[in-house]
Amino acid sequence: MFETLSDRFERIFQGIRGRGKLNQADIDATLAEIRLALLEADVNLDVVESLTQRIRNRALGQELSKALNPSQQVVKIVLDELTVSLGGEAMKLTYASKPPTVVLLAGLQGSGKTTNAAKLAQWFKKQGRHPLLVGADLQRPAAVEQLRTLGEQIDVPVFSETSRPTKVAKKALKEAARTARDVVIVDTAGRLAIDQTLMAEIANISSAVNPHYTLLVVDAMTGQDAVTMARAFDQTLALDGVILTKLDGDARGGAALSVKEVVGKPIAFASTGEKIEDFDTFYPDRLASRILGMGDVETLIEKAEEAFEQEQAEKAAERLLEGTFTLEDFLEQMQQIKKMGPLGNLVGMMPGLPKEARNAELDDSHLARVEGIIRSMTPAERAQPDVINGSRRLRIANGSGVQPTEVKQLLDQFSQMRQMMKQFSGMGSKKFNPKARSKGKKGKQRRGGRVTHNDSARSTASNPAKGSAKPPKVPLALPGLEDRLRGF
Amino acid sequence: MFLTIIIAIAALIIIGFSAYFIVQARRIERGEELQLEESGSTTTPEPAVAAPSFRDRLGKTRAALSGYLGSVFGRGDINDETWQHLQDALIRADVGVGTSADIVATVRSKAAADGVTDKTELAGLVKTEIVSRLKGFDRSMSTAREDSATENGKTKPAVWLFVGVNGVGKTTTIGKLAHREASAGRSVVLAAGDTFRAAAVEQLSVWSERSGVEIVKGSSGADPSSVVFDAVEHAAARAVPLVMADTAGRLQTKTNLMEELRKVRRVAEKGAGTVTETLLVIDATTGQNALSQARQFGEAVDVSGVVLTKLDGSAKGGIVIAIHAELGVPVKFVGLGEGITDLVEFDPHEFVAALFE
Numbered sequence: 001m002f003e004t005l006s007d008r009f010e011r012i013f014q015g016i017r018g019r020g021k022l023n024q025a026d027i028d029a030t031l032a033e034i035r036l037a038l039l040e041a042d043v044n045l046d047v048v049e050s051l052t053q054r055i056r057n058r059a060l061g062q063e064l065s066k067a068l069n070p071s072q073q074v075v076k077i078v079l080d081e082l083t084v085s086l087g088g089e090a091m092k093l094t095y096a097s098k099p100p101t102v103v104l105l106a107g108l109q110g111s112g113k114t115t116n117a118a119k120l121a122q123w124f125k126k127q128g129r130h131p132l133l134v135g136a137d138l139q140r141p142a143a144v145e146q147l148r149t150l151g152e153q154i155d156v157p158v159f160s161e162t163s164r165p166t167k168v169a170k171k172a173l174k175e176a177a178r179t180a181r182d183v184v185i186v187d188t189a190g191r192l193a194i195d196q197t198l199m200a201e202i203a204n205i206s207s208a209v210n211p212h213y214t215l216l217v218v219d220a221m222t223g224q225d226a227v228t229m230a231r232a233f234d235q236t237l238a239l240d241g242v243i244l245t246k247l248d249g250d251a252r253g254g255a256a257l258s259v260k261e262v263v264g265k266p267i268a269f270a271s272t273g274e275k276i277e278d279f280d281t282f283y284p285d286r287l288a289s290r291i292l293g294m295g296d297v298e299t300l301i302e303k304a305e306e307a308f309e310q311e312q313a314e315k316a317a318e319r320l321l322e323g324t325f326t327l328e329d330f331l332e333q334m335q336q337i338k339k340m341g342p343l344g345n346l347v348g349m350m351p352g353l354p355k356e357a358r359n360a361e362l363d364d365s366h367l368a369r370v371e372g373i374i375r376s377m378t379p380a381e382r383a384q385p386d387v388i389n390g391s392r393r394l395r396i397a398n399g400s401g402v403q404p405t406e407v408k409q410l411l412d413q414f415s416q417m418r419q420m421m422k423q424f425s426g427m428g429s430k431k432f433n434p435k436a437r438s439k440g441k442k443g444k445q446r447r448g449g450r451v452t453h454n455d456s457a458r459s460t461a462s463n464p465a466k467g468s469a470k471p472p473k474v475p476l477a478l479p480g481l482e483d484r485l486r487g488f
Numbered sequence: 489m490f491l492t493i494i495i496a497i498a499a500l501i502i503i504g505f506s507a508y509f510i511v512q513a514r515r516i517e518r519g520e521e522l523q524l525e526e527s528g529s530t531t532t533p534e535p536a537v538a539a540p541s542f543r544d545r546l547g548k549t550r551a552a553l554s555g556y557l558g559s560v561f562g563r564g565d566i567n568d569e570t571w572q573h574l575q576d577a578l579i580r581a582d583v584g585v586g587t588s589a590d591i592v593a594t595v596r597s598k599a600a601a602d603g604v605t606d607k608t609e610l611a612g613l614v615k616t617e618i619v620s621r622l623k624g625f626d627r628s629m630s631t632a633r634e635d636s637a638t639e640n641g642k643t644k645p646a647v648w649l650f651v652g653v654n655g656v657g658k659t660t661t662i663g664k665l666a667h668r669e670a671s672a673g674r675s676v677v678l679a680a681g682d683t684f685r686a687a688a689v690e691q692l693s694v695w696s697e698r699s700g701v702e703i704v705k706g707s708s709g710a711d712p713s714s715v716v717f718d719a720v721e722h723a724a725a726r727a728v729p730l731v732m733a734d735t736a737g738r739l740q741t742k743t744n745l746m747e748e749l750r751k752v753r754r755v756a757e758k759g760a761g762t763v764t765e766t767l768l769v770i771d772a773t774t775g776q777n778a779l780s781q782a783r784q785f786g787e788a789v790d791v792s793g794v795v796l797t798k799l800d801g802s803a804k805g806g807i808v809i810a811i812h813a814e815l816g817v818p819v820k821f822v823g824l825g826e827g828i829t830d831l832v833e834f835d836p837h838e839f840v841a842a843l844f845e
Contacts, residue, residue: 039585042775045576109798109826110655110771139826141663141694142687149708219655223582223775225803246654249739251777274654274684320498333497417498431537449520 025060030074032273041252041291044227049263050369054083079288086257087284091241091266092214099182100132102209105243106202107232109190112245114143116217116271117187118150119279120243123269124183125156132181134172135160136205139189147187154276157181161358165189165201169209186211193232203236215239215268220247222255229235230259241268244282248272252291309336323422327414331374334367343367372400373410561611561844570607571596574614581843582775583806587813591617615840621809622836625818627793630764631730645677645723647716647731647761650795651749651785652769654737657797657823659688661769662732663695664823664831670699675728678703679719681712681752684736692734698828702728712736712748713755721759731761740784753789767820769795772805782811791815796834797823804843 031052038048048262059077087387095101103120105113121131133151135144135158144160151158157179159172176184186209191198206214214237216230233239242263244256247270256267270282316333316337340346343366374382376399381388388396388411390404397404560573571592578588593619595610605608631646648665650658662678669676678696680703682688689705696703704722706715716733723731735752738745756763768791770778785791796805796819808819819834 036585039579039775042777045579064662109775110657140660140691142690145690146685146687153686192798194802219771219773221653221771221774221777223773223778223803223807224580225582225773225801228802229773246739248741249653250741250780251775255775330497337497362506421498422739437738 024060030055030059034078037292038254038257041254042221042223042226042258043254043291044224044258044261046227047258050261051081051085051257075292078292079285082288082291083187083285086260086267086287088260088266091213091268093268095129095182096212100176100184100209101129101182101213102173102184102186103108103310104188104209104211104214105208105217106187106188106214106237106239107190108192108219108229109140111190111217111219112243112271113137113145113190113217114187115274116243116245116269116279116454117147118156119271119276120215120269121151121156121185122154122184122276123279124185125154129183130181131156131183131185132172132176132179133158134169134184134186136165136172136186136188138162138165143187143189150276166204166208172320173209184209186393191354193229199232199236207235210370213243214238215243216259216263217243217245217257218259220244220253220255221249221251224258226255226258227262230262234263234265239263239265241265243267243269243271244287245271247287248274253287254291255445256287257291312336320353320418320421323418325418325421327374327377327385328379328470330414331371331382334371338367369400369402369406372399373402373407374401385414498565507685561607564607565605566599566607566610570610574610575806577844578806581804581806582778583804584776584779584810587806587810591621591809593730604783611844616842618840619683619836620845622812622839623819625812625816627818627820627834629820630792642760643724643727643728643729644760645720645731645754646764647720648765648767649733649734649735649753649756649763649789650767650769651735651789651791652737653771653781655738655797656737656769656771656774658682658737658769659691659695659734659798661767661795661823661831662692662734663698664828665821666701666732667697667699667828668831669730669732670701674730676701676732677719677723677726677728679716679731679733680705681716681719681734682736683708683710683712683715688734688736695828697713702726713752716752716756717759720756724760731756740781740788746784746788749785750788754808765792766790767793767795768817769797770808770811772796772799773801773803774805774807776807778807779810779814782815782817786815786817791817792817793820795819795821795823795831799842800824800830805839806843808839 034055035048038051039045055078058081059074105117105120107113117133121133124131133147135147137143137147138160144158147160148158159175160168161171164186172184172186175181186205188202188205189198191202193199216233216237216239218226218230222229230239230242241261242256242265244253244267246441247253260267263413267282267284270280270287272278272280312332313336316325316329319329337343337346373396376396376479377388381392381396388407393404393407397407400407489793537605560570562575572770574595575592578591579585583591591614592795595613597605598613598617599610602613604613629648638796639644650662652658659682666676666678678692678701680692682690682692686708689708693703693705702722704715704719706712706718712735716731719731723729733752733756735749736745738749753763753766766789768785774781782791782794785811794808794811794817796808799822811817812819819839821831822834822839824830825834
């Protein structure tokens with residue numbers, strides 16, 4: 001993992017705490033870092049240049065906010081700018097007044113068109129529509145079979161025949177009318193943007209079916225070439241939006257920014273896994289922080305919101321910071337966390353975690369092992385791990401099928417963690433109100449966090465409208481949270 | 489491991505708790521919105537003319553870059569701008585910021601030492617420098633084993649394992665390589681080890697028919713290791729010296745899937761087989777993430793070579809320079825199209841020429 005951008009900024013800004021404004025030299029130093037971070041994230045060079053220019057203009061002469069330190073402030077500007085660039089107008093899917101609504105998918109080989117055709121069909125199904133999948137990829141061996149298999153899995157009919165792609169697409173419209181399907185999703189063969197023959201072919205398909213939406217399927221791992229590719233597809237097909245795929249890896253996804261800048265159309269969907277359900281509306285703010293290597297706290301928080309019971313989590317956090325957290329609490333929280341998905345993914349989303357933790361091989365069998373050990377303890381042992389002596393340890397080890405040393409390890413780590421958390425809370429600043437204190441920020445008095453906003457915000461606990469990407473959500477919370485988590 | 493889990497859980501608890509506050513903090517008003525500016529030119533890519541050689545296939549993408557590189561290698565004297573442009577050109581080819589800066593620094597000091605002031609001379613220096621970074625690697629495909637190829641009269645097949653993330657072209661590459669081996673008169677058994685993706689087995693079957701080689705399949709959702717094992721046994725029984733094993737695409741961050749891959753490699757050697765090549769297939773359009781792929785697949789299954797696919801597009805695949813340097817893993821083949829013969833051996837000179845012509 002690279003040094004995160006905010007770490008670098010922190011260094012740059014060490015000397016300028018007292019000043020009221022960012023000056024030219026500060027800005028230039030940070031812009032160099034921003035440029036590097038963006039290029040490392042595969043944002044196209046031209047896009048990087050225009051972005052850094054815009055960030056410079058915004059940052060120059062900006063009043064320093066009281067609530068944020070200078071580095072946080074610049075991070076916020078950069079994040080805002082990226083979020084705006086990635087977001088903009090959300091794609092509103094409206095349905096044709098005279099069905100079917102036709103969606104055409106295009107993209108390079110291997111970007112994930114076929115898989116995402118099925119995912120999109122599933123999505124439409126969830127919206128109460130009746131999609132028809134059309135296999136117009138007659139190029140790649142077994143592409144149609146792949147679509148048929150996927151269609152079966154989600155119970156959506158697939159239309160195809162061995163003729164020419166244009167013919168298949170045309171016939172599919174009739175088929176849709178005949179079988180009363182109101183959405184038609186046309187999967188096409190992968191093609192290189194510079195392959196004129198195939199680009200002409202897809203132009204023909206497009207004019208044959210006259211799609212309401214033409215979506216470009218883009219691999220999140222794409223490099224500098226994303227711009228060339230997007231431009232060519234946009235010129236041939238007049239794109240309406242983008243599906244970003246393979247976001248579940250560790251690619252920073254800068255290509256999305258490049259494509260967005262070139263095409264100027266929204267990123268409508270993001271595919272975040274191999275399962276058909278791993279497909280969702282796109283959140284610009286999340287990708288923005290990811291491009292900068294800042295973790296994906298928003299997704300994490302959202303998952304936490306779904307999985308955690310607020311009361312319970314609050315109590316657990318309080319006990320954690322007081323140092324009275326028991327193994328029983330730990331077990332309980334573990335159950336909640338399991339609901340949030342694979343632990344490895346969650347850890348990956350956490351900003352500021354030490355490198356070892358990020359790269360550690362974490363799968364859920366490890367969790368099960370820990371769980372097994374704790375479950376082999378008596379309630380008394382869970383509440384007071386100190387009572388566990390050699391013979392108890394052996395019994396627990398036998399009960400959970402591990403070595404006694406592993407039990408010891410777990411207990412040692414657990415008590416270390418308890419100790420650590422207690423220290424954190426001890427250092428907690430008086431500036432925080434009691435609840436905010438439990439968030440465990442290190443004592444150093446940065447003009448930290450969003451403490452100032454808490455009181456006004458708490459009264460309006462309503463969930464921000466999920467899914468509507470209209471005004472991109474502001475990830476203001478990120479720098480502060482990151483600082484806190486770095487403490488671990 | 490325990491420490492990580494405990495830290496993770498502690499952090500998650502805090503997050504669960506903080507979520508409440510953070511959600512609200514999002515409501516802070518945002519600054520003014522900025523207009524998106526349409527960036528870039530409107531040049532159409534060059535026409536595609538298919539011709540099955542590395543240089544020719546790559547030639548069609550040259551035009552896109554040449555205009556830009558004119559300012560690097562065109563007429564005139566070398567100045568500060570030249571170096572900036574050179575670095576930019578390398579970055580645009582996905583070489584990466586670090587490697588690009590390194591190349592520029594090396595060339596710059598060489599140019600100073602040799603008294604090079606002319607841009608055309610500079611072009612030579614740059615190419616030589618990059619080629620030298622790609623030289624000295626063994627790009628041959630091994631079927632050799634330390635012991636003899638037979639034991640008790642039974643063939644001990646070599647196994648070539650193909651790995652990579654989703655959609656890079658593993659199956660297509662196997663199809664083409666199988667054809668290459670078969671045309672050279674060597675018999676091959678294909679192992680349809682991608683039992684996850686829908687119709688991947690069918691896709692490989694089509695390729696096996698095209699090149700007339702045998703294929704061993706398992707049922708959909710079967711354990712890939714068992715399919716590969718069966719293929720090896722099948723090959724051994726019929727005295728076929730080579731097995732090419734397909735695997736399902738997987739992102740290098742999926743621990744459990746990488747574990748599965750380790751197992752496939754282990755099991756491939758459980759019977760008569762020996763894995764003599766593990767080829768990581770990388771899509772030339774991939775950016776800096778390719779390095780992470782090479783690193784993590786390398787760690788899991790000891791990658792012996794790279795196949796760089798889709799190099800007939802406008803992407804340059806410059807990240808392989810860093811892969812050579814950092815991981816010592818050479819590119820062995822290059823994919824240049826969807827035809828069965830569109831796979832050629834990697835040549836550093838031609839690769840570099842394509843970067844810069």
